[in-house]
Amino acid sequence: MKLRKNIAVSEAGLLFNPVTGESYTINPIGIDILNMIQAGKTRENICDAILEKYLCDRTTVENDYQDFIGLLSHNHLTERHEDKDA
Amino acid sequence: MSKLRYERPVIKKLEGGMPNKFGLRSEIQPMPTIDGNSVANLIQDYGSPLFVISEKTIRSTLKKAKKAFETQYPRVQFAWSYKTNYLNAVCNIFHQEGSWAEVVSGFEYDKAIALGVSGKKIIFNGPEKSVEDLTKAIQNDSLIHIDHLDEFYTIVELAGTLKKRPRVAIRVNMDTGVYPIWDRFGFNYENGQAWDAINKIMHSGKMELIGLHCHIGTFMLSPSAYGIAASKLAELTLALEQKFNHEIKYIDLGGGFPSRNTLKGSYLPGIDTNPTFDDFAEAISTALLNSNFRKDKLPLLILETGRALIDEAAYLLGSVIANKRSSTGRRNTILDVGVNILFTSFWYDHKITPAQSFSQYTEETCVYGPLCMNIDVIRENTELPLLNRGDHVVIHNVGAYNLTQWMQFISLRPNVILIDTNEKPHLIRERETLDNMNNMEKIPDYLVKIN
Numbered sequence: 130m131k132l133r134k135n136i137a138v139s140e141a142g143l144l145f146n147p148v149t150g151e152s153y154t155i156n157p158i159g160i161d162i163l164n165m166i167q168a169g170k171t172r173e174n175i176c177d178a179i180l181e182k183y184l185c186d187r188t189t190v191e192n193d194y195q196d197f198i199g200l201l202s203h204n205h206l207t208e209r210h211e212d213k214d215a
Numbered sequence: 216m217s218k219l220r221y222e223r224p225v226i227k228k229l230e231g232g233m234p235n236k237f238g239l240r241s242e243i244q245p246m247p248t249i250d251g252n253s254v255a256n257l258i259q260d261y262g263s264p265l266f267v268i269s270e271k272t273i274r275s276t277l278k279k280a281k282k283a284f285e286t287q288y289p290r291v292q293f294a295w296s297y298k299t300n301y302l303n304a305v306c307n308i309f310h311q312e313g314s315w316a317e318v319v320s321g322f323e324y325d326k327a328i329a330l331g332v333s334g335k336k337i338i339f340n341g342p343e344k345s346v347e348d349l350t351k352a353i354q355n356d357s358l359i360h361i362d363h364l365d366e367f368y369t370i371v372e373l374a375g376t377l378k379k380r381p382r383v384a385i386r387v388n389m390d391t392g393v394y395p396i397w398d399r400f401g402f403n404y405e406n407g408q409a410w411d412a413i414n415k416i417m418h419s420g421k422m423e424l425i426g427l428h429c430h431i432g433t434f435m436l437s438p439s440a441y442g443i444a445a446s447k448l449a450e451l452t453l454a455l456e457q458k459f460n461h462e463i464k465y466i467d468l469g470g471g472f473p474s475r476n477t478l479k480g481s482y483l484p485g486i487d488t489n490p491t492f493d494d495f496a497e498a499i500s501t502a503l504l505n506s507n508f509r510k511d512k513l514p515l516l517i518l519e520t521g522r523a524l525i526d527e528a529a530y531l532l533g534s535v536i537a538n539k540r541s542s543t544g545r546r547n548t549i550l551d552v553g554v555n556i557l558f559t560s561f562w563y564d565h566k567i568t569p570a571q572s573f574s575q576y577t578e579e580t581c582v583y584g585p586l587c588m589n590i591d592v593i594r595e596n597t598e599l600p601l602l603n604r605g606d607h608v609v610i611h612n613v614g615a616y617n618l619t620q621w622m623q624f625i626s627l628r629p630n631v632i633l634i635d636t637n638e639k640p641h642l643i644r645e646r647e648t649l650d651n652m653n654n655m656e657k658i659p660d661y662l663v664k665i666n
Contacts, residue, residue, distance in 0.1 A: 144226065152229045156576040156601070159224035185221035189604055193223040196540060200226050203544045 130166060130198060131208040138163050146206060153204065158183065162197060222601045223538070225576055243577075243600060246568045246609045251638035254532055254570035254607050262646060263534040263607070264552045266618065266631040272528035273308050274636070280524060283492035287500035290515045294338050296470055297323040299521025299615045300529075304633050304643040306330055309524075317519040321348040328355070338467070338519070340386065340428070342366075342400060349373055353381045360384045360428045360467070362401055367415060374421040384426030384467065385412050389447050391431050391440035400430065404447050413451065417459050424461065426517070427451055430469025434478065434522070434562075438490050441468060442498035449506035452514060467517035468499060474526030476563040476612045484566075492523070522615035529614030531557060532570070535606045536585055546578045548602055552610060553584030553591050555624040558617055560593045567593070570607035573600035586625055623647060 137145045142160050144153040155163065158179065165175045172194060179190050201207050247254055250269050258265060277293065284291040294317040295309035301323060306316070307330060316327035319341035327337050334355025342362040344352070346369060352359050353373055361367050361383055370381050386401025387409040402408040416424045427448045431440055445468060452463040472495055477485040503516065533552035541547050554560055567582060580599040584591035593610070602608070621628055627647035632640045 153226050154229060154576070155226045156222060156224060156574060158222055159226055162224050182219060183221040184218040185603075189221070189223075193538075196538075197224040197226070199540065200544070204226065204228065206226075 130172075132163065132166060132201070133206055133208060136206060138167075144206070146204075149205070151204075153206075159197060162194065220572075221603060222574055222576070223603065225578055225601055227576070227578065243568055243598075245570065245572050247570055247572075249530055249609070250634040252634055252640055254609060257632065257640065258532055258534065258607055260640075261630045261632055261642065263532060264550075264556065264629045265532040266556075266613070266629065266644075267530045267532060267640075268302075268305065268614065268631065268633045268643070269528045269530075270308055270633055270635050273305070273525065274312060276524050276527060277309065277312050277314070280492045280518075280520065283496040284500070284516070284518065287496045288503060288513075288516055290513060292465070292515055292517045293524075294336075294467075294517055294519045295524075296519050296521030297326065298619055299470075300525050300618050301326055302618055302631060302643055303330060304641070305525065305618075315517075321345055321351075324348060324352065324357075338517070340430075340519075346373070350377065353377055353379050356382055358382055358384060358426065360386050360401075360426070361412070361416075362386050364412065364415070367412065371419055371421050381422040382425050383416065383422045384424065384428045384465075385409060385416070387427060387429045387448065387451065389429060389431070389444060391443040391447075393432055393435065393437055393440045397430070397432050401428070404451070409451060410454070413455060417455070417461065424455075425463065426465040426467055426514075427463055428467040428469065428517075430519070431471060433471050434473045435471045436473060436489060438494040438498035441495055442502040444468060445499045445502035446506060449503055449508065453507055462512065463514055465515035465517050466503070467519065470518070470520040470522070472520045472523035474522045474612055474615060476526060476559070476565065479562060479564055481564075485563075525614035526612045527614065529612075529618075531610040531613045531617070533608050533610065535602045535604050535608070537604060538602065541581070546580045547583060548580050548599065549583045549585060550593060550608060551585050552593060552608075553586040553624075553626075554588075554593070555584075555586060555591075555622040555626070556617065556628060557584070557593060557610065557613060558620040558622070559613065559615070563612070564594060564597070565613065566611040567597060567599065568609050568611070569600055569602060570609050573602075576601055618644075623652065627652070 135147045142155045144155055162175055176190050176194055180187060249267050250271055294315040295306060297318045310332060315336040316332045317338045318324045318327055324339060334357045337357040339352045339357050340360045349369060350373060359381055374381050387404050388398045388401045389404035390396055402412045416422060429444050429448060431444050448466045455461050455463060473489040475486045531552055533550040536549040536551055539547045577598045577600050580597055582594040584593055630642060630646045631644035633643045634640050
């Protein structure tokens with residue numbers, strides 16, 4: 130799974146899509162995930178990192194990760210041809 | 216290194232140029248404690264969901280209501296509306312504070328008697344009073360509010376049989392400018408039914424007409440309607456005095472005052488818009504004081520308000536079962552609180568606050584209950600922080616009608632606790648068990664074996 134090109138994410142949690150001109154807010158854990166996606170990490174790597182940093186169980190993290198990816202896709206922020214690994 | 220509190224990842228589009236019409240902030244504060252008790256601990260000790268009633272709030276709300284009326288009218292008596300919440304502990308708090316009992320069925324009447332309320336301090340309303348109920352009420356000198364002529368004739372008969380002079384009032388319905396008119400109860404003022412009933416009672420000579428009663432609606436947002444009702448009852452009272460030289464002892468304006476809840480479809484929250492006790496007291500007492508009563512003949516003003524006195528005192532604690540997304544991308548959160556125990560979610564947009572801290576991030580959320588029924592929706596659309604599975608929530612203003620209209624549907628009804636004025640919790644109604652349900656059932660012999 131890859132984010133669309135030119136998507137800009139600020140440290141404060143603002144995401145800007147220059148193609149549509151739309152802006153979004155993201156919470157800190159969402160920024161962590163976006164940064165890891167941009168760094169090319171796999172879903173498993175990302176979930177491991179989240180579990181390392183936050184107090185939660187794997188099922189919840191994996192479900193919420195999938196839901197988050199769904200939201201990115203819903204808002205047309207991902208590449209159409211997704212990496213199978215993601 | 217200790218780990219951070221988990222919050223699910225969320226992304227939210229910024230939509231400039233579409234502010235809320237009224238510019239309201241959607242800021243929510245967590246509610247980790249109720250009257251000094253941790254929500255998490257209460258749920259651990261008593262389970263989830265859990266009804267929590269604050270004795271402190273009940274007593275302070277009633278004091279506020281009394282102060283509002285007693286500072287404007289010299290003779291005021293509150294009667295606790297059993298149908299609003301008839302848990303014995305709750306009723307007794309009101310009775311300790313001096314409230315009479317207002318009941319609308321034989322079951323409620325027996326409940327009040329069993330709690331030790333004097334028969335003379337029980338107001339018996341409602342369209343269905345059996346001969347057995349009326350007999351008890353007459354023997355106990357209770358205040359019987361006649362709803363229809365069939366009831367009147369039954370009382371005439373019973374008065375003869377029992378050789379007692381029943382103490383009665385009639386319920387009057389009327390046009391107060393609020394529509395539709397509640398005209399299914401009692402006798403109509405405008406078309407003369409009420410005056411006709413009064414004349415029948417007076418000419419029967421079998422009973423003592425001591426009061427006039429009306430109850431003009433529910434969740435009334437217009438105090439002036441009560442002023443109109445008070446004026447019309449005052450006119451009837453004065454007409455009675457003129458024609459029969461008979462003094463009415465009390466005028467009962469019933470209930471119907473709104474709580475702080477927000478009705479579905481309202482633009483603004485109820486806490487900001489609903490009239491206060493002071494507003495109603497002003498309208499009612501002005502109407503009565505401005506009528507032609509002599510100063511020494513002012514009738515007692517009885518108020519049967521229920522919802523406004525108890526709604527804010529109760530909370531329903533629940534837990535998040537799951538989070539999911541609808542086909543349109545909307546956030547759906549499922550709680551363990553269903554409409555079977557939160558009946559009022561059909562009428563109100565109940566305020567829901569998380570019991571634990573959270574960040575500033577929120578999502579528009581549809582809050583569902585746990586029932587396998589499509590109508591099981593607690594809030595259709597509310598801005599909520601990012602709740603995790605297992606998180607606890609507090610649902611506010613649930614004291615009125617939920618604990619009398621709740622249904623044993625699919626699951627068993629939960630514990631109810633009362634937090635006393637010293638902040639100590641007491642279990643006042645135990646969670647139901649399968650045995651409770653099964654004990655009421657009987658299986659015919661031929662159906663006992665299934666194999």
